[in-house]
Amino acid sequence: MTSSSEAIERALFVGRWDAGIPTEGSADSTIAKLAKDVIDGSFRSVLTSNHAQRLLRIKTTLENLDGPIPSWFDFDSISEEDRNSLLPLIVGIACLHSYIQPNYTGPDLDVKPLEVLKLSPNLDLTEELLHQRATAELAYGGEPAYHLAQVSIFLAVAEALWSVAKSAKTVAWWRLRTWLLREQLLDEPVGLPQAIWDMIVADADALKDPEFPPDLREIQGRILLEQGVLHHTIHNDKQAAEYFVRAAKSSGLQYELTGAPGKRTKFQQFDVTQLVLLAQSRKTPEEKNQIGEKVIESHETNPTPEVVRDGAPTGGPAIPETLPLNDDTLLEKTEFTSSTPSPSSTISHLDPNSQPPLDPLDQCILLGLCLNVKNTSPSHGLTAEQMSPYVARVISHPLNWSVHTMALLLRSRLESNRTRTVERSTLQLQALVDQMPTTDSTVQERLEYLHGIPLPSKWEMQKELATRFLSIGVVKSALEVFEKLEMWEHVVQCWKSMERPDKGIAIVKDLLEGRKAEADIVLSRGRTRGTAKLDNIREAKLWCLLGDMEPANAVRHYTHAWEISNHTSARAVRSLGGYHFARGEYVETKDCLKKAVGINPLLSRSWFVLGCACLKTEDWEEARQAFFRCVAIDDEDAESWNNLASVYLRMAEADQEQPEGGPQSDHGGQAVPFTHRMLAWRALKQGVKHGYDNWRMWMNYMIVSMDVGELTEACRALARIVESRADKDGSSSVDEDVLDKLVDAATRSVSQAETGSPDVQQQRSWTPKELLKRVTELLDNTILPKVATTRVFRARARLYTFHADYESAIRLYMDAYRLSVAGSTERGEMEVDNWRVAVTEVEEIVDVLRNFGSKIEGYKWGLQARSIVRSFMGKTKEDFGDEPEWQRLVDLTEELKL
Known part of the structure; x- marks a missing residue:
């Protein structure tokens, strides 16, 4: 590949044209012109060109569209010259972005599928039926694709073209971008095909060189960022965070969350330390390419761009409308009164009130670090407070339409659970939905950074708005939005909340019996002599929904859904498994849920219920695998960690020498091996980290910690139990047997310590001196201020005796005697x-x-x-x-x- 071709491919990848690439007078000028049109958003000119038509030639022998979409095209007739050029990549990107424009960024697309795909007249098909065919094929992992997405055929065609664009170096990443979009079409996240993962891993190996060329550093940062977005999309939040941090390091972004004195309310009389994010982009001249330098310079000359209103720019880059707070107490933004937030900060020279603009790529990275905050988790108050400065740092300098849209959306989510900000949160979300059709910014600007941010599709944003309406009690408005989106499951929920479940049942039955049709079917029936009907996966989902609403006929409806989907509907067997589990039919539950996780293994709830069913049937190995998959999908699932520990304590190995005094399992009465007890302890340690308020889990952790000899952890667990239960349960909150054992261990010398088996002594992570300190603090700081019993006083007296403080010991023994x-x-x-x-x-x-x-x-x-x-x-x-x-x-x- 020539250097010109490499430059074109890099420009396509970053979505920004390089003025140094010649578009005339060179061998690659035709390819360059097409690539520039793609970057500029002129998809019609590219897709209707003769060059694209050579690639998208439909087979003359095609008599119907029943086969897979790639089989429609005569790819075998593509010339070797076209196959070895960037033409397949360019046309594929044009198709991909033609799908993105009407569904994610707007404005409306100016090219129609039938203008691109020259189908034989004898097929007698409309664009709506073509769309139906693409929607059915884009379903994956037993999950239906959203049927009202526009021009889905372009997404399917783009996916088909990647198999032709084998000479392009970045084709694996365009596959990644395509699968990211395909994931967002589905009802539930599904795992990527192993072939896609293998391609990503193979290309990622090229990024291990620490001396990555400066002109390619942006590509490296984008690749790491997009991998993080992919992991976030399939709910691998831990891996996603790691990729975002690596992306920041690659791009040279410096950031630090610190504190600085300031005011947050209008009536605040004194300064309070406020969280602030200090951040700056890499700006060394040798690391700026021509385009990047121009962008940064324009930002510096206009550090506070004005907002676009009604499509008319008033100065500065075009950005979505940013609604003011207009609160009588809260300030619009925190006013910092110190320009030196923290002397220890590596970027303490930055003024919190006047930080420099960030490169849009760095803004995307900061937004990526906020993705673990979900508007469905209002209980994570501290996390929300920590994430708000990240979003505020991006909003303060709007430089790109899509990036600023994503920042406003994240701020809307963070503000949705606070009384003083919920109104702006809802109105801002409404404004973001309304801006989609506008033409206040170019297509190129909207697409440039889109792949590096998880910007929702327009239907997902409308769905989020309707959900927000529900949260504030505006049920009818939510119902109208859900009906417009034809999201029948949510429509049914709205009717339930209005105490009219019969209306929901009637809607689903009308859809199934043909008395009511969805929009795409209505259009298709009106424009063709043929008939159109729901695809199998969508029809199966409706039968499952009817089963949810009619418990008496649930098994029949779920089974029918499974049959009509040709045994591909994960929703059907998930529902059937849940039905059996609720009735204690655990063998049937296992059979159903094994099928469900085999189709879509990314739903932790299915694995959890499967694990619980295995526990009930004493199938310990299957239960271990199920709960292990739960915590692999969501490592913050405290309940799964607890159940995993329970499984380990029930597993025994008959052929292994058993330690004396070990707990007995339910598996044949054999003792639990020490290795299993340690695995249980580690699982519970993770569980209590994420289930901090669950005192029962702390109780389990305390008992297992005592058993494996982790006595300092047992102290911590007992302290947490007393803190949680003492006010309600009084003295019963203290396990006095455990307390006595802790005092015994703490008051013995090293030579006299009896911590269990030799294995336990070898694994011990504490010293007698450390344990003595922890037990003393446990009694003095936690137990004695809340609980007064004879055994508690005697336990503290024994510690005084150990220290030869006999006067205090007698005082405590007398307190114990009085009780x-x-x-x-x-x-x-x-x-x-x-x-x-x-x-x-x-x-x-x-x-x-x-x-x-x-x-x-x-x-x-x-x-x-x-x-x-x-x-x-x-x-x-x-x-x-x-x-x-x-x-x-x-x-x-x-x-x-x-």
């Missing part, structure tokens, strides 16, 4: 059995006074001991003076007289 049976029971209230226990308690406190009191100078322990015995004898002599144990009290009195 004991002997010290707290009044005359006439004691049963004989309790009295015998009380006699032992009296003897014990006398022994404590005798042993420790004699070591305290001037302490009259004998007087106090005699007083305790006489008082106890005085209030119990009448009832128990003739008991045999009474003589023990008499003898004790005589001893104290000596």
Whole structure:
């Protein structure tokens, strides 16, 4: 490939034309002109050109469209010259962006599929039927494709052309971009084909060189960023965050979340430390290409661009409308009163109130770091507060239409759960939906950074708006939007919320029986002599929806959905599995959900229910695999971590030597191997990290920590349990057996420590000194301020004894005695059995006074001991003076007289 071809391919990849590429007088001038038209958004001129028609020639023998879309084209007749050029890549990109323009960025597309695909007249097809065929083929993993997406045929054609564009170096990344868009067409995320992953990994190997050429650094940053977006799309948030950080490093973006004094409200009288994101792009001259330098210079000359209104630019780049907050208390943005937020910061020279503009690619990276904040997780308040500065940093310098749209959308999500900002959040989302048809910015600008941000499709944004309406109680407006989008599942939910479930049932039945038709079918029936009907996956989904609403006929409806989908509808077997699980039919649940996860393995809920069914049937290995897949998909799923630990504790290996004293499993009564107990402990450690408020999980973690010898972690767990339950449950919140064992271990010397088996001692991660400190803090800071029981006081007294603080030890033992049976029971209230226990308690406190009191100078322990015995004898002599144990009290009195 010539250097000119490489430059064209790079320009296509970054979506920005390089003025240094000749478009006339060279061998590649024709290709260059076509590539420039693609970048400029002139898709009609490219797709209707003779060059594109040579590639998209339909087979003359094609009599119907029943076969796969790639089989329609006569790719075998493409000349070797065209095959080895960039023409297939250029036409494929034109098709891909022709799909993106009407569905993601707007404005409306000026080319129609039948103007590009010269189908034989004898096929007698309309664009709507062509669209239906593409929609059915784009379904994947048992999930239907959204049927109202426009010109889906262009997405399918682009995917077919990548198999022809084998000479292009970036074709694997265009496949990645295509699959990202295809994922967003589906109801639920599905895994990528292994072949796509293999291509991505193979091309990523070229990025391992730390001395990546400066002119290609932007490509490297984009590739890492887009890989992160892909992982985010399929819910691999941990891997996504790693890629975003790598992308920032590659692009040279410096950023730091720190604090600076400032004001957030209009009436604030004093400064409070506020979160701020300091960030700056790499700006060294040798690392700017010609286009990048021009962009950055224009940003510097206009650091605060004005907003476009009604399609008329008022100065600066075209950007979406940014709605003001207009609140009587909150400021529009934080006002920082210090220009030096943190002396330790590597970029502390930046003024929080006046930071330089960021390169749009760096803005995309910052937005990528916000993607773990979802508008469906309002409980993550701290996370939202941490992410807001990232979004504010991007919004402060609007430089690109799509990037600014994404920033406003993220801000809208972050503000959707706060009373003072929910109104702007909803209105801003409405404004973003309304801006789609406008022509206030060029197609090139809207597409340039689109692949590096997860900008939702227009139907997903409208769906989010309708969901926002539901959250604020505007149900009818939400219903209107969902009906317009033909999202029947949400329509049914709206009717349920209005207490009219019968309306939802009627709609679904009308759709299934043909009395009501979706928009694409209505259009098709009106423009052709043939008939059009729902594809199998979409019809199966409607039967599943009817099964949800009619529990009495659920099994019949779900089974019918499974059959008509030709056993490809994951939704059908998921629903059937859930139905059986709710009725305790666990064997049937397993059969159904194994089929569901085999079709679409990316839904953690299916794996979770499958794991629970395996637990019920004591299929430990299957349960382990199921819960392991749950935490692999979502490592913040605390419940799955807890269940995974439970599985490990039930698994036993008969052929392995069992440690003495280990817990018994339910598997044949065999002891649980130490390795399994450690795996359970590690799983619970992850679980409590994400289920911090679940005291039952902390209880499990405490017990297993004691068992494997992680005593400092047991201390932490017991402290958390007491903090969670003490106010409600009082003394029962303390596991006194565990507390006593912790005190025992803490007060023994290293040579006397008994922490279990040799395996446990080898794995121990704490020292006796550290444990002693942790147990002391547990009692003094957590338990004693909230709980007062005899055993708790005695436990603390034993620690004082270990430190030879006998005076404090006696004080705690006396507190324990006052709460004991002997010290707290009044005359006439004691049963004989309790009295015998009380006699032992009296003897014990006398022994404590005798042993420790004699070591305290001037302490009259004998007087106090005699007083305790006489008082106890005085209030119990009448009832128990003739008991045999009474003589023990008499003898004790005589001893104290000596």
